[in-house]
Amino acid sequence: xxxxxxxxxxxxxxxxxxxxxxxxxxxxxxxxxxxxxxxxxxxxxxxxxxxxxxxxxxxxxxxxxxxxxxxxxxxxxxxxxxxxxxxxxxxxxxxxxxxxxxxxxxxxxxxxxxxxxxxxxxxxxxxxxxxxxxxxxxxxxxxxxxxxxxxxxxxxxxxxxxxxxxxxxxxxxxxxxxxxxxxxxxxxxxxxxxxxxxxxxxxxxxxxxxxxxxxxxxxxxxxxxxxxxxxxxxxxxxxxxxxxxxxxxxxxxxxxxxxxxxxxxxxxxxxxxxxxxxxxxxxxxxxxxxxxxxxxxxxxxxxxxxxxxxxxxxxxxxxx
Amino acid sequence: xxxxxxxxxxxxxxxxxxxxxxxxxxxxxxxxxxxxxxxxxxxxxxxxxxxxxxxxxxxxxxxxxxxxxxxxxxxxxxxxxxxxxxxxxxxxxxxxxxxxxxxxxxxxxxxxxxxxxxxxxxxxxxxxxxxxxxxxxxxxxxxxxxxxxxxxxxxxxxxxxxxxxxxxxxxxxxxxxxxxxxxxxxxxxxxxxxxxxxxxxxxxxxxxxxxxxxxxxxxxxxxxxxxxxxxxxxxxxxxxxxxxxxxxxxxxxxxxxxxxxxxxxxxxxxxxxxxxxxxxxxxxxxxxxxxxxxxxxxxxxxxxxxxxxxxxxxxxxxxxxxxxxxxxxxx
Ligand SMILES: Cc1ncc(C[n+]2csc(CCOP(=O)(O)OP(=O)(O)O)c2C)c(N)n1
Ligand SMILES: [Mg+2]
Numbered sequence: 001x002x003x004x005x006x007x008x009x010x011x012x013x014x015x016x017x018x019x020x021x022x023x024x025x026x027x028x029x030x031x032x033x034x035x036x037x038x039x040x041x042x043x044x045x046x047x048x049x050x051x052x053x054x055x056x057x058x059x060x061x062x063x064x065x066x067x068x069x070x071x072x073x074x075x076x077x078x079x080x081x082x083x084x085x086x087x088x089x090x091x092x093x094x095x096x097x098x099x100x101x102x103x104x105x106x107x108x109x110x111x112x113x114x115x116x117x118x119x120x121x122x123x124x125x126x127x128x129x130x131x132x133x134x135x136x137x138x139x140x141x142x143x144x145x146x147x148x149x150x151x152x153x154x155x156x157x158x159x160x161x162x163x164x165x166x167x168x169x170x171x172x173x174x175x176x177x178x179x180x181x182x183x184x185x186x187x188x189x190x191x192x193x194x195x196x197x198x199x200x201x202x203x204x205x206x207x208x209x210x211x212x213x214x215x216x217x218x219x220x221x222x223x224x225x226x227x228x229x230x231x232x233x234x235x236x237x238x239x240x241x242x243x244x245x246x247x248x249x250x251x252x253x254x255x256x257x258x259x260x261x262x263x264x265x266x267x268x269x270x271x272x273x274x275x276x277x278x279x280x281x282x283x284x285x286x287x288x289x290x291x292x293x294x295x296x297x298x299x300x301x302x303x304x305x306x307x308x309x310x311x312x313x314x315x316x317x318x319x320x
Numbered sequence: 321x322x323x324x325x326x327x328x329x330x331x332x333x334x335x336x337x338x339x340x341x342x343x344x345x346x347x348x349x350x351x352x353x354x355x356x357x358x359x360x361x362x363x364x365x366x367x368x369x370x371x372x373x374x375x376x377x378x379x380x381x382x383x384x385x386x387x388x389x390x391x392x393x394x395x396x397x398x399x400x401x402x403x404x405x406x407x408x409x410x411x412x413x414x415x416x417x418x419x420x421x422x423x424x425x426x427x428x429x430x431x432x433x434x435x436x437x438x439x440x441x442x443x444x445x446x447x448x449x450x451x452x453x454x455x456x457x458x459x460x461x462x463x464x465x466x467x468x469x470x471x472x473x474x475x476x477x478x479x480x481x482x483x484x485x486x487x488x489x490x491x492x493x494x495x496x497x498x499x500x501x502x503x504x505x506x507x508x509x510x511x512x513x514x515x516x517x518x519x520x521x522x523x524x525x526x527x528x529x530x531x532x533x534x535x536x537x538x539x540x541x542x543x544x545x546x547x548x549x550x551x552x553x554x555x556x557x558x559x560x561x562x563x564x565x566x567x568x569x570x571x572x573x574x575x576x577x578x579x580x581x582x583x584x585x586x587x588x589x590x591x592x593x594x595x596x597x598x599x600x601x602x603x604x605x606x607x608x609x610x611x612x613x614x615x616x617x618x619x620x621x622x623x624x625x626x627x628x629x630x631x632x633x634x635x636x637x638x639x640x641x642x643x644x645x646x647x648x649x650x651x
Contacts, residue, residue: 307630
């Protein structure tokens with residue numbers, strides 16, 4: 001079935017928004033107003049999370065990799081709140097997430113500092129969906145690095161045993177900090193792992209918006225309709241440093257340049273232009289509109305409150 | 321005066337590991353991004369090249385890193401396993417607390433299990449509990465874990481060497497904010513610092529502050545300020561929590577008559593409670609005759625926020641040390 005034109009354009013706008021927002025965040029972090037340095041930039045990896053979210057409803061559960069959280073506007077968060085969450089602002093009193101994207105009411109159960117602890121927690125959302133008999137789904141995306149950890153293994157075992165409505169995803173950007181996937185995996189196709197759990201697995205070009213959308217749609221629909229878990233691997237590349245300031249001593253010369261050639265944006269532009277639903281004028285127009293939206297959102301985000309000590313005090317269960 | 325070289329904390333740890341690996345070929349080290357990035361934040365800079373495969377990167381598999389450390393230690397290797405942060409020790413909690421810290425004892429086996437579990441605490445910056453929290457008191461409760469928490473480059477080197485030569489499991493926790501701090505003169509000649517020997521980092525006569533790791537710097541800064549107001553502070557750096565040099569604390573408090581215990585870990589069931597009780601048990605008459613009751617200063621019993629604006633508020637700072645000392649009968 002053809003993807004509706006509106007959906008294709010929505011993904012285009014989101015892709016451009018993500019690219020420009022990534023730059024804006026880097027700028028904010030560089031000027032110091034974020035309160036810290038060392039942003040984990042995700043520029044160049046936006047297409048896959050954008051395509052995933054194009055298949056989700058606001059009430060679905062979603063875990064993205066910490067690096068790609070800034071694309072969560074594609075799930076319905078306000079741009080202001082996304083920027084706010086990245087820079088330790090708290091928009092919970094305005095219906096947005098807390099700093100660093102904690103927002104259980106909107107399907108965000110947060111990432112923890114110990115990466116890779118999330119799969120069982122997100123599977124818990126799928127357990128809740130089972131008990132509540134709703135048609136929500138849960139999508140849990142782990143990086144190629146954290147996907148190697150034990151909790152994901154146990155959670156995948158249980159998801160299969162209980163046939164739970166979850167799509168496991170590995171966002172393979174070829175690196176975990178300085179460690180190349182070539183060093184940590186001894187299989188070429190990471191989706192092969194699905195076989196061991198007894199559910200389907202499929203790998204897709206994560207820099208190809210339409211292919212990613214279609215593959216995710218297949219497995220998200222399947223989970224929503226009681227078909228149970230699956231594993232999707234999106235292949236992309238971490239074009240940026242692990243964190244801003246990382247000297248990247250591990251990266252072979254020329255490797256990033258090769259991947260820039262596979263960048264999702266020019267490819268998607270060409271596809272949409274060939275389909276006759278995007279013109280050069282549109283590209284310019286969208287760019288200008290989105291730039292203005294981001295500027296406005298950034299100003300609003302900086303005005304959001306910081307974490308409040310009073311809220312933290314409320315979490316105390318005994319004398320502090 | 322013996323010859324010295326100028327090293328910061330991180331280079332001092334590196335030098336210790338280097339020397340021990342040259343000295344004993346059974347010493348090996350593994351963990352995440354040790355080689356590829358020289359440690360998560362460059363904590364292990366370029367010092368390992370000569371050892372080839374004796375230093376290896378693992379996938380992100382903390383439980384396996386810890387567990388293999390134990391197994392290899394029982395099978396003739398002397399591993400240093402790098403667990404990155406003190407918060408991540410809790411990922412391998414069962415393995416560390418029950419297996420490394422207790423399995424030998426369950427069998428009454430007092431033979432060698434030479435494992436160093438190396439990580440750092442005190443990173444700050446809105447990264448939340450896993451990167452910033454101090455977890456040492458969890459592991460103090462285990463029957464078989466020695467705990468080392470150095471506060472200076474000099475101590476960091478001498479204690480790392482002792483840790484590597486120790487035949488029993490040792491948790492070695494570096495302090496994040498010290499890693500790239502000022503260089504200190506370090507003897508070029510080999511030295512080891514024994515476990516269970518506290519160090520008087522500053523002599524004083526009015527009050528004893530017992531502390532360790534990152535808190536030592538803060539206590540020293542507070543002592544400097546308090547000195548201007550006529551309060552003379554003695555700073556006792558425990559250096560190792562297990563074994564604990566209770567005698568050194570008692571000796572200091574016999575002189576000062578006042579005891580404050582300070583740490584960055586949370587207050588509830590933190591090390592301070594244990595320290596106070598050990599002193600009480602060791603010297604009940606001294607405690608009875610103190611000029612003022614023992615006090616403790618610690619982080620509040622709240623999770624370290626994933627927010628930069630609150631980090632400092634929850635952890636004890638220099639001003640807090642000064643303020644609490646002033647409540648201890650100096651009027
Ligand atoms: C349990 C745990 N181990 C190690 C780390 C340190 N760490 C932070 S990011 C990272 C790499 C994650 O790689 P991947 O999952 O591929 O995500 P990517 O950075 O590529 O987006 C590591 C090892 C951590 N935060 N948590
Ligand atoms: Mg990765």
